[in-house]
Amino acid sequence: xxxxxxxxxxxxxxxxxxxxxxxxxxxxxxxxxxxxxxxxxxxxxxxxxxxxxxxxxxxxxxxxxxxxxxxxxxxxxxxxxxxxxxxxxxxxxxxxxxxxxxxxxxxxxxxxxxxxxxxxxxxxxxxxxxxxxxxxxxxxxxxxxxxxxxxxxxxxxxxxxxxxxxxxxxxxxxxxxxxxxxxxxxxxxxxxxxxxxxxxxxxxxxxxxxxxxxxxxxxxxxxxxxxxxxxxxxxxxxxxxxxxxxxxxxxxxxxxxxxxxxxxxxxxxxxxxxxxxxxxxxxxxxxxxxxxxxxxxxxxxxxxx
Amino acid sequence: xxxxxxxxxxxxxxxxxxxxxxxxxxxxxxxxxxxxxxxxxxxxxxxxxxxxxxxxxxxxxxxxxxxxxxxxxxxxxxxxxxxxxxxxxxxxxxxxxxxxxxxxxxxxxxxxxxxxxxxxxxxxxxxxxxxxxxxxxxxxxxxxxxxxxxxxxxxxxxxxxxxxxxxxxxxxxxxxxxxxxxxxxxxxxxxxxxxxxxxxxxxxxxxxxxxxxxxxxxxxxxxxxxxxxxxxxxxxxxxxxxxxxxxxxxxxxxxxxxxxxxxxxxxxxxxxxxxxxxxxxxxxxxxxxxxxxxx
Numbered sequence: 001x002x003x004x005x006x007x008x009x010x011x012x013x014x015x016x017x018x019x020x021x022x023x024x025x026x027x028x029x030x031x032x033x034x035x036x037x038x039x040x041x042x043x044x045x046x047x048x049x050x051x052x053x054x055x056x057x058x059x060x061x062x063x064x065x066x067x068x069x070x071x072x073x074x075x076x077x078x079x080x081x082x083x084x085x086x087x088x089x090x091x092x093x094x095x096x097x098x099x100x101x102x103x104x105x106x107x108x109x110x111x112x113x114x115x116x117x118x119x120x121x122x123x124x125x126x127x128x129x130x131x132x133x134x135x136x137x138x139x140x141x142x143x144x145x146x147x148x149x150x151x152x153x154x155x156x157x158x159x160x161x162x163x164x165x166x167x168x169x170x171x172x173x174x175x176x177x178x179x180x181x182x183x184x185x186x187x188x189x190x191x192x193x194x195x196x197x198x199x200x201x202x203x204x205x206x207x208x209x210x211x212x213x214x215x216x217x218x219x220x221x222x223x224x225x226x227x228x229x230x231x232x233x234x235x236x237x238x239x240x241x242x243x244x245x246x247x248x249x250x251x252x253x254x255x256x257x258x259x260x261x262x263x264x265x266x267x268x269x270x271x272x273x274x275x276x277x278x279x280x281x282x283x284x285x286x287x288x289x290x291x292x293x294x295x296x297x298x299x300x301x302x303x304x305x
Numbered sequence: 306x307x308x309x310x311x312x313x314x315x316x317x318x319x320x321x322x323x324x325x326x327x328x329x330x331x332x333x334x335x336x337x338x339x340x341x342x343x344x345x346x347x348x349x350x351x352x353x354x355x356x357x358x359x360x361x362x363x364x365x366x367x368x369x370x371x372x373x374x375x376x377x378x379x380x381x382x383x384x385x386x387x388x389x390x391x392x393x394x395x396x397x398x399x400x401x402x403x404x405x406x407x408x409x410x411x412x413x414x415x416x417x418x419x420x421x422x423x424x425x426x427x428x429x430x431x432x433x434x435x436x437x438x439x440x441x442x443x444x445x446x447x448x449x450x451x452x453x454x455x456x457x458x459x460x461x462x463x464x465x466x467x468x469x470x471x472x473x474x475x476x477x478x479x480x481x482x483x484x485x486x487x488x489x490x491x492x493x494x495x496x497x498x499x500x501x502x503x504x505x506x507x508x509x510x511x512x513x514x515x516x517x518x519x520x521x522x523x524x525x526x527x528x529x530x531x532x533x534x535x536x537x538x539x540x541x542x543x544x545x546x547x548x549x550x551x552x553x554x555x556x557x558x559x560x561x562x563x564x565x566x567x568x569x570x571x572x573x574x575x576x577x578x579x580x581x582x583x584x585x586x587x588x589x590x591x592x593x594x595x596x597x598x599x600x
Contacts, residue, residue, distance in 0.1 A: 020407060020410075021407050021408065021410060022407070022408065024403075024407050025404055025407055025408060028396065028400060028403075028404070029393050029395070029396070031395070032395070121391050121394075122387050122389055122391030123391045123392065123393055125359075125361050125385075125387060125391065126387070126391050126392065126393075126448075127408060128360075128361060128380070129359050129360075129361065129380065129383070129384065129385040130380075130404075130405065130408035130409050130452065131380055131381040131408060131409045131410070131411065131412065131452075132380070132408050133377070133380065303363075304360075304361065304362075304363070304377070305360050305361075305362065305363040305375065305376060305377040
């Protein structure tokens with residue numbers, strides 16, 4: 001061990017610091033994507049900090065009012081004069097949507113630029129005839145973006161939860177809206193990872209950049225829509241049957257409503273189902289990512305000696 | 306230790322749905338330290354052979370061993386430059402060389418790579434996409450030589466170089482190979498490119514080995530003869546013969562002394578190759594003591 005250390009110590013003095021080997025190669029070859037991703041992360045972080053800063057003012061602009069002011073309610077004219085709540089709601093809405101759609105560019109990029117372009121132009125073979133096996137090449141191509149994506153989407157998701165503060169549905173949307181649901185839990189991280197793996201698999205299968213970009217995007221679109229449609233079935237609903245009418249609270253995600261002929265029967269997910277639903281959906285996404293990754297390695301092993 | 310650089314036995318590789326064979330039962334042996342020219346017409350299987358030797362393709366049938374092992378196991382000890390010289394277009398020359406250093410941590414020699422690049426007056430901060438074809442070839446060769454390979458596989462290496470750069474790079478390549486005892490395998494369909502540089506010949510045609518062996522032995526096994534058209538060339542093997550009027554010119558493999566009626570000269574490499582390319586039905590000649598698989 002000591003010999004290995006002293007042998008590498010001499011050249012290390014003049015080589016630049018930072019990532020080495022395949023990690024360096026992946027970061028350098030995909031520097032444009034890295035810069036764009038970093039910019040997106042910086043913009044999202046700045047916006048969310050801004051949202052957090054205006055959150056208190058926004059809540060003051062979103063309160064019950066009376067005209068004229070009485071019983072402690074402020075006058076409606078004064079409340080409507082506060083426009084910052086619109087800025088806040090729009091900003092949160094935009095960032096929420098953006099985070100929930102990260103899977104699409106990631107899948108398209110992973111299919112086209114990350115994998116298929118390398119195979120199409122022959123630069124993959126260039127890497128494989130250095131001292132790097134195809135399996136290690138693919139592992140680095142998947143692991144480096146996966147780590148960065150996890151860090152970035154995790155950061156934005158946590159900042160988002162922080163900027164939402166008390167989750168007032170009038171300002172930040174109800175928890176069961178597709179965008180809100182995806183962006184406020186571990187699914188925010190799991191969706192891009194599944195997109196990365198699916199994109200990489202389409203890239204390996206198609207081996208041409210342009211078709212693989214489209215196919216990666218399409219695969220992500222299918223996954224996204226299938227999960228959006230089946231989300232309500234991922235956890236058993238609560239059924240409430242009562243004689244006469246009743247009202248579900250706004251926080252209930254309602255599936256069906258019968259009545260009121262003799263009795264009213266409602267099926268819904270209460271807000272307490274948020275975490276079970278998140279865990280099941282995240283599990284599905286990670287299983288998809290794992291299956292796509294294993295298939296990608298199997299395809300690569302079949303194709304190369 | 307490894308006296309054989311490449312050994313192929315019944316090597317076959319098929320492509321596509323129709324399973325057409327790019328290589329069909331090739332057998333040859335290339336001793337370590339030789340500089341081998343792989344010659345053949347377009348579609349003869351030269352690139353397929355080099356890809357198989359580089360461990361990028363799996364043989365459909367048969368086997369190829371490189372430096373005594375499976376090609377994929379000796380990745381670290383061989384270098385390969387593909388025909389289209391793939392490089393990352395967005396990288397600079399300096400970053401491309403660093404790519405080689407980072408991916409070959411145990412073998413990389415910066416000075417060798419830097420010298421090849423410097424001889425071409427390439428700015429280190431020039432991006433690969435701004436380079437001409439010949440300049441890219443130079444960077445690709447620098448990447449291959451910087452790895453200090455024991456076996457260097459070059460697919461049409463000089464095709465897009467100007468004569469001066471070709472001469473200079475070939476000289477650098479040969480000096481490097483001679484200094485380190487590197488085995489070099491170069492494919493080309495330009496025979497002139499290889500003359501004087503190579504000591505071993507592998508002529509492929511339609512996926513089969515037509516000629517294989519040390520260049521001197523292969524040349525010595527052939528004579529270019531001229532004589533009267535009605536004279537018999539038995540029992541010699543005639544590779545190609547052309548009759549003009551009452552005179553016949555033929556490339557033969559003599560099986561003993563030629564008769565009195567024949568004027569014979571030694572063929573050049575180009576004459577030898579062209580004669581074989583023009584007559585695909587000429588019998589193959591193996592002078593490389595390849596262990597022929599029982600096929």
